[in-house]
Structures are given as structure tokens and as C-alpha cells.
Amino acid sequence: MVKFSELIIVVEVTFLGTSGTLPTKERNQVAVHLRHNDNFILWDCGEGTQRQIAHTKTSAFKIDYIYISHLHADHLLGIGGLIQTMQFLGRKKDLVIYGPRGIEEYVKFFIDWDYRERGFKIEIREIFEGVLHEEEDYFIGAFPVKHNCVSYGFIFQEKPGLNLDKDKLKELGLLNNPKCRELKEKGVVSHLGREITVEEVAEPMRRGKKIVYSGDTVACSSLRKASEGADLLIADSAFGEEHRDKSREYMHGTAREMAELAKEAGVKKLVLIHFSNRYRDESLLEDEAREVFENSFAAKDLMKIEV
Numbered sequence: 039m040v041k042f043s044e045l046i047i048v049v050e051v052t053f054l055g056t057s058g059t060l061p062t063k064e065r066n067q068v069a070v071h072l073r074h075n076d077n078f079i080l081w082d083c084g085e086g087t088q089r090q091i092a093h094t095k096t097s098a099f100k101i102d103y104i105y106i107s108h109l110h111a112d113h114l115l116g117i118g119g120l121i122q123t124m125q126f127l128g129r130k131k132d133l134v135i136y137g138p139r140g141i142e143e144y145v146k147f148f149i150d151w152d153y154r155e156r157g158f159k160i161e162i163r164e165i166f167e168g169v170l171h172e173e174e175d176y177f178i179g180a181f182p183v184k185h186n187c188v189s190y191g192f193i194f195q196e197k198p199g200l201n202l203d204k205d206k207l208k209e210l211g212l213l214n215n216p217k218c219r220e221l222k223e224k225g226v227v228s229h230l231g232r233e234i235t236v237e238e239v240a241e242p243m244r245r246g247k248k249i250v251y252s253g254d255t256v257a258c259s260s261l262r263k264a265s266e267g268a269d270l271l272i273a274d275s276a277f278g279e280e281h282r283d284k285s286r287e288y289m290h291g292t293a294r295e296m297a298e299l300a301k302e303a304g305v306k307k308l309v310l311i312h313f314s315n316r317y318r319d320e321s322l323l324e325d326e327a328r329e330v331f332e333n334s335f336a337a338k339d340l341m342k343i344e345v
């Protein structure tokens with residue numbers, strides 16, 4: 039049976055945690071969940087990430103790749119709990135964890151500490167600048183950013199491809215029909231006594247979506263370059279203009295600077311994340327960003343965006 043998701047492409051981002059270093063009542067430490075059809079990825083894994091996942095329709099079991107931007111605790115404290123839960127629930131699939139140098143030591147601590155036999159393999163890989171992982175229809179890349187330790191941002195880049203129009207398929211009685219695959223592969227299919235060509239149901243060639251996640255960083259040139267033409271930029275906006283001095287001290291972005299960067303890079307949508315706990319109302323940061331770049335939004339925990 040053809041899986042619907044292979045024909046109608048799903049690219050979805052869920053903000054599992056949006057706080058800065060200190061979690062608040064409303065915000066969990068950082069974790070961004072990315073779905074591309076049946077592939078599930080995690081960018082950073084702050085404390086309590088598995089509990090945030092429990093509030094969504096996805097499952098920790100589905101996650102095959104975890105990318106840790108840098109080794110500050112607020113970005114990786116959730117790994118231990120997540121691994122243990124996977125272990126308890128009998129995961130069999132391999133899990134790959136990427137992170138800067140030192141990630142192996144950290145993850146191994148949890149692996150060695152646990153007393154149960156693990157039924158799955160954990161592969162730990164060191165991040166480098168460039169393409170880290172490639173699938174048939176997308177790749178994940180990393181680029182260095184500027185923080186007060188070695189820190190990386192990530193790119194999800196979908197490859198151009200053919201997408202079928204859901205409404206037209208429905209009209210023709212082909213929605214969820216195994217003949218869709220044949221149509222995509224051969225370009226023509228016989229259905230209800232007539233020939234249907236792929237041109238009849240195809241959307242214009244899909245350009246391939248691009249999503250960029252800054253990790254912790256000031257607004258820097260490598261982030262600007264990586265963000266060029268992105269459909270979505272998720273950017274460290276820990277501070278507002280009032281605390282610009284703090285942003286320099288701790289090497290984080292401000293909402294306004296990230297908006298300027300998004301505008302220069304021709305980004306379509308900017309989502310601000312990693313807010314300092316001094317901001318009870320994130321709309322202040324959103325407003326500062328919107329003065330420069332209209333399509334800016336302050337993330338909330340469990341917010342979901344289809345890209």
C-alpha cells in the first residue's frame with residue numbers, strides 16, 4: 039500500500055522547548071522537532087524534552103537523528119532521559135546523535151550508567167561543517183556560528199521534486215489509491231476507464247524547502263549566509279534591545295538583529311526562540327523584530343508550523 043505521506047510531502051516543525059538557559063512555567067529548554075514525511079529529527083534536546091514530546095502526536099521512538107548544536111547543558115540535558123525511555127520501551131532501531139567534540143563522553147556517561155541491557159545501537163558522531171546526513175529527498179548540514187563555546191547551526195534542505203495536488207487526486211478518486219505511485223513513476227495511469235497523466239495532478243515543480251536553525255549565537259555572517267533564501271529561520275533571540283549589552287556578554291542574538299539578518303538573507307519567515315527568562319511577555323521581542331521584518335513570530339512551546 040502506498041503511503042500517503044510519500045505523495046503529499048509533509049515538512050513540519052514543532053517547537054518542543056523555547057526558553058533560554060532557565061526554563062519557566064511556560065517554556066521548556068530548547069528542542070526543535072522536524073518532520074519530513076516519515077523522517078523525524080531533533081535539533082537540540084533540553085531538559086524535559088521527552089515530556090514535551092508526550093504532549094504532541096509524535097513519539098520519541100520515531101526519532102532517528104538528534105543534532106546537538108553545542109555542549110551547554112540547556113541544549114543536551116534531555117538526552118539521558120530520552121535514551122532511558124527508549125530503552126525501557128524496547129526500542130530496536132539505531133539512534134544517531136551528532137554533536138561537537140565532547141558529545142561522545144557525555145552520551146557514554148548515560149549509556150554506561152544505565153543498568154538495563156540496551157536493545158538498540160547508539161552511534162555518536164562529531165559535527166563538522168558541511169553535509170552531515172543525506173537522504174534521497176533532503177539533507178542536513180551544519181555551519182559554525184558565534185557563541186561563547188564551539189557552536190553550530192543546522193540546515194535542512196529538501197531536494198526539488200514532484201508533488202501531487204491533494205484536491206485534484208480527490209476529485210479523480212485517486213486519493214490514497216495505490217495507483218498514485220504508478221502515476222508518479224510512469225507518468226500515466228489507467229483509472230475508471232480513462233488515462234490520467236501526471237501533468238493533470240502535479241503541482242508546479244516543488245522547489246525544495248529550506249529550514250535553518252541558528253543554535254546559540256549572535257547574528258553572525260555564517261548564519262546570514264546559511265539563511266539565504268530559507269523558507270524558515272529559527273533564531274536565537276535571547277534578548278531585546280534594552281539588554282543588547284547582555285547579548286554581547288553571553289553571545290546571544292537580539293530579536294531586532296535576527297530580524298535584520300532575516301531581511302538581508304531573503305528569509306520568508308522568522309521564528310524567534312531561546313528567550314531569556316526575564317521576558318514574561320515575548321510579544322515585546324516579536325514587536326522589535328517586526329519593526330524590521332514583518333513576518334517575524336515569537337515561538338511558544340508546542341507551536342507547530344507547516345513549511
Ligand SMILES: [Zn+2]
Pocket residue numbers: 058059110112113254312
Ligand atoms: Zn542555550
Ligand SMILES: [Zn+2]
Pocket residue numbers: 108110185254
Ligand atoms: Zn549556549
